[in-house]
Amino acid sequence: MAHSTVVLDCDEFARAFLPQSVTMYNPANSSRHQFSPLEHADASSGREISELVIQAFNDDRLAAGSKISYFRPYLAAVSSTSITNAAIFDAEHALTRTQPSWVEQRVPILFCRHFVGSDPFDTASYDDECGEIKMERSKVFDHLNAVVELLFAAQHRVFLFFLVVIGRRFRLLRWDRAGIITTPSIDYYEQPDVLCDCIWRLSHLDDVALGFDPSATRVLPGNVDYVTMDFAALQNPNDADHAERALRDDESTDPTTFEYARTLFRNSLASDWPRFKVQIPSRTTYHNFLIGRPTFHASGVFGRGTRGYVALDCNTGRFVWLKDAWRTSHILSGTEGDILQKLNDTGIQNIPTLLCHGDVHDQHTVTGEWWECAQSLSSLPSPPCTSSSPPSSCTLTGSTSPSSRKRKRVDDGADEPTLHSQCDIPLRQHKHYRIVIAEVALPLDHFRNGKQLASIVLDAMEAHYQAATNPTTLILHRDISGGNILIYPRVERNKDGVHTMVWGGILSDWELSKPVDDEYTPSKATQAEQVGTYQFMSVNLLSHPSKPVKISDELESFFHVLVYYSIRYLRSNCAHPMSYIDNYFNNYAGPGRLHTCGWKSLAIEVDEWLSTRFPHRPLLFQSPMDDILGSLLSCFQVHYKVMKDDFAKTGPPLPEFEQPPPDPSGKGLAPIAVRKIIFFDEDDDDNDGHISDDSSDVDDDDDTPTPEERDRARQILDHTFVLDHVATIARSLDWPEDDRIPSSTARPSPPRTAAGDSDASLLPPSSHKRRRIAGPEPIVSLPARLHRSTRRTRMQPRTMPIRMR
Numbered sequence: 001m002a003h004s005t006v007v008l009d010c011d012e013f014a015r016a017f018l019p020q021s022v023t024m025y026n027p028a029n030s031s032r033h034q035f036s037p038l039e040h041a042d043a044s045s046g047r048e049i050s051e052l053v054i055q056a057f058n059d060d061r062l063a064a065g066s067k068i069s070y071f072r073p074y075l076a077a078v079s080s081t082s083i084t085n086a087a088i089f090d091a092e093h094a095l096t097r098t099q100p101s102w103v104e105q106r107v108p109i110l111f112c113r114h115f116v117g118s119d120p121f122d123t124a125s126y127d128d129e130c131g132e133i134k135m136e137r138s139k140v141f142d143h144l145n146a147v148v149e150l151l152f153a154a155q156h157r158v159f160l161f162f163l164v165v166i167g168r169r170f171r172l173l174r175w176d177r178a179g180i181i182t183t184p185s186i187d188y189y190e191q192p193d194v195l196c197d198c199i200w201r202l203s204h205l206d207d208v209a210l211g212f213d214p215s216a217t218r219v220l221p222g223n224v225d226y227v228t229m230d231f232a233a234l235q236n237p238n239d240a241d242h243a244e245r246a247l248r249d250d251e252s253t254d255p256t257t258f259e260y261a262r263t264l265f266r267n268s269l270a271s272d273w274p275r276f277k278v279q280i281p282s283r284t285t286y287h288n289f290l291i292g293r294p295t296f297h298a299s300g301v302f303g304r305g306t307r308g309y310v311a312l313d314c315n316t317g318r319f320v321w322l323k324d325a326w327r328t329s330h331i332l333s334g335t336e337g338d339i340l341q342k343l344n345d346t347g348i349q350n351i352p353t354l355l356c357h358g359d360v361h362d363q364h365t366v367t368g369e370w371w372e373c374a375q376s377l378s379s380l381p382s383p384p385c386t387s388s389s390p391p392s393s394c395t396l397t398g399s400t401s402p403s404s405r406k407r408k409r410v411d412d413g414a415d416e417p418t419l420h421s422q423c424d425i426p427l428r429q430h431k432h433y434r435i436v437i438a439e440v441a442l443p444l445d446h447f448r449n450g451k452q453l454a455s456i457v458l459d460a461m462e463a464h465y466q467a468a469t470n471p472t473t474l475i476l477h478r479d480i481s482g483g484n485i486l487i488y489p490r491v492e493r494n495k496d497g498v499h500t501m502v503w504g505g506i507l508s509d510w511e512l513s514k515p516v517d518d519e520y521t522p523s524k525a526t527q528a529e530q531v532g533t534y535q536f537m538s539v540n541l542l543s544h545p546s547k548p549v550k551i552s553d554e555l556e557s558f559f560h561v562l563v564y565y566s567i568r569y570l571r572s573n574c575a576h577p578m579s580y581i582d583n584y585f586n587n588y589a590g591p592g593r594l595h596t597c598g599w600k601s602l603a604i605e606v607d608e609w610l611s612t613r614f615p616h617r618p619l620l621f622q623s624p625m626d627d628i629l630g631s632l633l634s635c636f637q638v639h640y641k642v643m644k645d646d647f648a649k650t651g652p653p654l655p656e657f658e659q660p661p662p663d664p665s666g667k668g669l670a671p672i673a674v675r676k677i678i679f680f681d682e683d684d685d686d687n688d689g690h691i692s693d694d695s696s697d698v699d700d701d702d703d704t705p706t707p708e709e710r711d712r713a714r715q716i717l718d719h720t721f722v723l724d725h726v727a728t729i730a731r732s733l734d735w736p737e738d739d740r741i742p743s744s745t746a747r748p749s750p751p752r753t754a755a756g757d758s759d760a761s762l763l764p765p766s767s768h769k770r771r772r773i774a775g776p777e778p779i780v781s782l783p784a785r786l787h788r789s790t791r792r793t794r795m796q797p798r799t800m801p802i803r804m805r
Helices: 010-017 032-038 046-057 132-155 192-204 224-233 259-268 336-346 367-376 450-469 524-528 539-543 551-569 577-586 599-605 625-650 695-700 707-714 720-730
Strands: 005-008 066-069 083-090 107-112 160-166 169-175 180-182 216-219 275-282 285-291 307-313 319-328 354-364 419-421 430-437 485-493 499-507 678-680 691-693
Touching (some): 010 169, 046 160, 083 192, 107 132, 224 285, 275 319, 275 430, 450 551, 450 625, 551 599, 625 707
Antiparallel strands (some): 066 083, 160 169, 216 275, 285 307
């Protein structure tokens, strides 16, 4: 549960993160009688515990200038009968007639009823045959995670302190984008001074010490910036209509603002969400932008935590796209802005236009540093601890990896600080980063019909081709996905000289790109967070995550994007698109788990065409999209066939099997080399549902690629064939205008992430994009009886990912 957690002794935690203010806390201010009503807190509900704790602490002697209070929750916040939310507020917010708003909380507090094993940071082993303990601690951790995710998004936090009270024990947590640092679980009834000291220190910390980002300034009602945002959100008759059409003579051929951009900005100014002015460094100056609620929010607390805003440029008054993220900080990682600047300077088309970018105030995560300290001390004796910095010498009392049964419990009264690591894989370091681009684009799912979908994806492939082949750039994107292909209207002049508004494609999010010839093998830490959006990754990379990305892998990702958006939005003979998408895109649990890649693997490695599976028949859209997908799939199939054949010729020899001795009874199985393979095929007309002998098909089959197949496989080793093929079909006059399913028709949800989606009730609609390959997905069974193309012995192993060096 707490796989990214470091446990730090209370004294060391306080010295490192809770520096004492000028006014010192006097333990004489508190006494045990304040906690006497909480002696039996383990038998109380979360609400009862919270009322007693709030009553005990709302004393000026304990938290001068601050108050602990319940608050008005976010409108769609998750509620629970066993969990109660409160927080530390400034006294001026807590003393209002009504409860303070959730936006104003400084330190969130969670009160939860006691349940054996419910502490999500407790690594002890419990008997849990019915799974009740697992369910209870999952509920607590999920609630914590949802609150932190909400506050990170709404309050612009560098880190966050969180006080967790479960029954008669408490922990103080420090969250950042790398992981969690926590104190041990402490009985506050037996040691009231420890909790009092934590509350005292938290109440006297300033905003920066509490983790608030100083580069994001709150914009309050009545402020001139607040009025500016309201005025910019008003409808403007000069905004351009983005619909595809021929422009009138009086229409501008260089629109400055599209209607949809202003609408997106207006929607971000929600009454229940705070507004901010944020700074972005650029060389020797700062650029200021006004933002509201994020238009895009990547799910999850740990990792990049990407948020996208339609922002108002304080200098130009134009709408721009601002991305706020915590980029991976290591020597091999460049910034997206540097990459975009190079692409822009080279003249690469169909990519975003960089305005400004930079790291924010040298803000970075520190949990990884404490993790490294814990790992370096795991085999050392226990020297004295003289500093509060992570590299200081601290006592490590034992490794507590997820596989350990029970960790060594630290004595609550120990004098020496202790440090634990609950993760076997290095925690990534992250730096706070912002980038602003000129284009406020539309997501790919806004396309109008299949022809437009093909044209937009073609533009993105053209950008990929230019970036990969231009001598000045020579880079691969390495994260081709539906979320990174955007729509941006532009004005073009046709052959008749008429200006028209057309929807073009943009390939965005280049932060993971690498040189074409990069043969870097990921480290253990890098493999833990696999590059790419796995729903759209090639079968080759899913099976072999340490292999470098090739052009063929990128082109296969474009193919999967076309498959997904065609199945989900275009008319076809697929009766159950939700099931198809789930099996094709989501049925993958990570390398090394011996799970298939779902129907994606079958489509790419086994089938002769895209299949609806149930019933087994070709998947058809009755449009030129069938020609695009069919031709590309044929190339990818022979590509994998060639790779398998090349590996068989250059790889290690297969083990030789000895023939079994003859059976004296004469009734044994035939030798392996001549054993007949028996199949039951209820669809064959010549056997009437009886057992048939298909051994002749096996004997005559040759899996060696023909010269023609090798030529076809070479077509997807570079961009030439794919670009020409898609461009030719996209210009066809046979495309129907109304092949998109009406928007009122229920559609399946986008591909879910491996680690689970964020709670939609807590945050704005988020993308399905997720780079981390984590935790197994539910396994969807393959068909009980495979079709003809899989009934040959050479095909049976290929329902699993091909293992190659």
